[in-house]
Amino acid sequence: KKIADRYLKREVLGEGTYGVVYKAIDIKTGNTVAIKKIRIGKQKEGVNFTALREIKLLKELKDPNIIELIDAFPHKGNLHLVFEFMETDLEAVIRDRNIFLSPADIKSYFQMTLKGLAYCHKKWVLHRDMKPNNLLIGPDGQLKLADFGLARIFGSPDRKFTHQVFARWYRAPELLFGTKQYGAAVDVWAAACIFAELLTRRPFLPGASDIDQLGKIFQAFGTPSPSQWPDLEYLPDYVEYQPAPAQPWRTLFPTASDDAIDLLSKMFTYDPKARISAQQALEHRYFSSAPLPTEPAKLPRPV
Numbered sequence: 001k002k003i004a005d006r007y008l009k010r011e012v013l014g015e016g017t018y019g020v021v022y023k024a025i026d027i028k029t030g031n032t033v034a035i036k037k038i039r040i041g042k043q044k045e046g047v048n049f050t051a052l053r054e055i056k057l058l059k060e061l062k063d064p065n066i067i068e069l070i071d072a073f074p075h076k077g078n079l080h081l082v083f084e085f086m087e088t089d090l091e092a093v094i095r096d097r098n099i100f101l102s103p104a105d106i107k108s109y110f111q112m113t114l115k116g117l118a119y120c121h122k123k124w125v126l127h128r129d130m131k132p133n134n135l136l137i138g139p140d141g142q143l144k145l146a147d148f149g150l151a152r153i154f155g156s157p158d159r160k161f162t163h164q165v166f167a168r169w170y171r172a173p174e175l176l177f178g179t180k181q182y183g184a185a186v187d188v189w190a191a192a193c194i195f196a197e198l199l200t201r202r203p204f205l206p207g208a209s210d211i212d213q214l215g216k217i218f219q220a221f222g223t224p225s226p227s228q229w230p231d232l233e234y235l236p237d238y239v240e241y242q243p244a245p246a247q248p249w250r251t252l253f254p255t256a257s258d259d260a261i262d263l264l265s266k267m268f269t270y271d272p273k274a275r276i277s278a279q280q281a282l283e284h285r286y287f288s289s290a291p292l293p294t295e296p297a298k299l300p301r302p303v
């Protein structure tokens, strides 16, 4: 079926946070694309206008480590977003037991993640929903961040769709405490969870509920003290917790290098104001010390 006079719809790729995703052929270029059909539902027209204006801004985001938004158009009451098609994602790489990830491979995947993140933060766009299956991998081994800025435009999806629970594992503590003035630091926390998952090959903080999520965070890093996070007690959902000690970093990440652990500790900082930025993380010596990151084309991928 042809839509918008330009795309030949093929099979369904999956059901995502905001709606169904199709594979399609872009007749104009001959390229394979992924089309995200977004249920707009019964919203007032003004909301759609805002969404379309925001989407125009997303089309301006162009970076080797960001999925390109090729086109956006309304069709039969649904908004269609056209993205470049990607073969696989980081979640598939992490879960594939046949794939061995060397320290250089992990460094490469994580560096590309931070590069995409730093670019968007520089343009004042937050992701807000970073997780391994949002980090898509192209045939050339390039990792690209998907779904940038969508959470802001279409609202936080996690309350509406149950399959979204995974995003909780990557949620920063300030979000779990109900902050409304969150910033780029929430994406840095999520990126740190992804780094940890690359190192250990399993979800690092798999909370079963929002309360349990905080429990998992405290179990690992200890309950935050007022000196570590002065603003904590002023957050909307703050409640006092039983003090718990932090695990030693070496216990949490037995296979990580000293540089990796130093970077992790700066990203897993409780106070979002004190947390390292994506750009600062890229400048950390972890990335300039041996082993250097693997070239993207040489990275292991699922067959």
Ligand code: ADP
Pocket: 013, 014, 015, 016, 017, 018, 019, 021, 033, 034, 036, 067, 083, 084, 085, 086, 087, 089, 133, 134, 136, 146, 147
């Ligand atoms: P979620 O909201 O759960 O992250 P998405 O809406 O991003 O899911 O995607 C739903 C499905 O479509 C997934 O299986 C994903 O692999 C696939 N998909 C999304 N974007 C692309 C793309 N650019 N290229 C190929 N497949 C994609």
